[in-house]
Amino acid sequence: MLIRFSKILLTAALGALILLVAINNVTDYETNYQIVSRVMSMDQVPAGSPLEWRAVTNPTLHRMLYAFIIAVEFAAAALILAGAWRLLLTRKAEGTRFNAAKGVAIAGIALAVGLYLFGFMAVGGEWFQMWRVGPDLQQAAFRFIGSAALALLFLGQPDA
Numbered sequence: 833m834l835i836r837f838s839k840i841l842l843t844a845a846l847g848a849l850i851l852l853v854a855i856n857n858v859t860d861y862e863t864n865y866q867i868v869s870r871v872m873s874m875d876q877v878p879a880g881s882p883l884e885w886r887a888v889t890n891p892t893l894h895r896m897l898y899a900f901i902i903a904v905e906f907a908a909a910a911l912i913l914a915g916a917w918r919l920l921l922t923r924k925a926e927g928t929r930f931n932a933a934k935g936v937a938i939a940g941i942a943l944a945v946g947l948y949l950f951g952f953m954a955v956g957g958e959w960f961q962m963w964r965v966g967p968d969l970q971q972a973a974f975r976f977i978g979s980a981a982l983a984l985l986f987l988g989q990p991d992a
Contacts, residue, residue: 833923840919843916844916846980847909847913851906851909864898869891871960872894876961887960888960910940911940942984953970
C-alpha cells in the first residue's frame with residue numbers, strides 16, 4: 833500500500849506543480865511573455881548568423897504560442913490531477929484496476945514531458961536558440977522534464 837500511496841502523492845505533487853506554473857503564467861503574464869517574445873525573436877543571436885532566418889518577430893504569433901503553452905500546461909495539470917484522484921479512488925482495488933486507473937495520469941505526464949522536451953528543449957532551446965537568452969531557461973525546462981519523467985517511470989511500474 834505504501835508504494836501506491838507514494839505513486840498517488842508524486843502524481844498529485846507533479847500535477848500541483850504544473851498547475852502552479854500555468855496559474856503563474858496567467859497571473860504574471862507579462863514576465864514570461866517577454867521571455868517567449870525574446871526567444872522567438874532570436875534577439876540574442878549575433879547579426880549575420882546563418883540562423884537568423886528562423887526568427888519570428890510577429891507579436892501576435894508570440895502571444896498565440898504563449899497562449900498555447902499555457903493551455904497545454906493547464907491540460908496536463910488537469911489530466912495529472914484527475915489521474916491522481918482516480919488512483920486515490922482505486923488505491924485499495926486489485927492490481928489490474930489500479931493499473932488501469934493510471935492511464936489519465938500517464939497521459940497528462942506524457943503531455944507535460946512532451947511540452948517541455950519538444951516545446952522548450954527542441955523548439956525553444958535549439959531551433960530558437962533559447963540558451964542565448966539565458967542558460968537558466970533550459971535548465972528549468974530540464975528540471976521539469978526530469979521530475980515528470982521520473983514520476984512517469986515510477987507510476988508506470990505495474991502494481992500487483
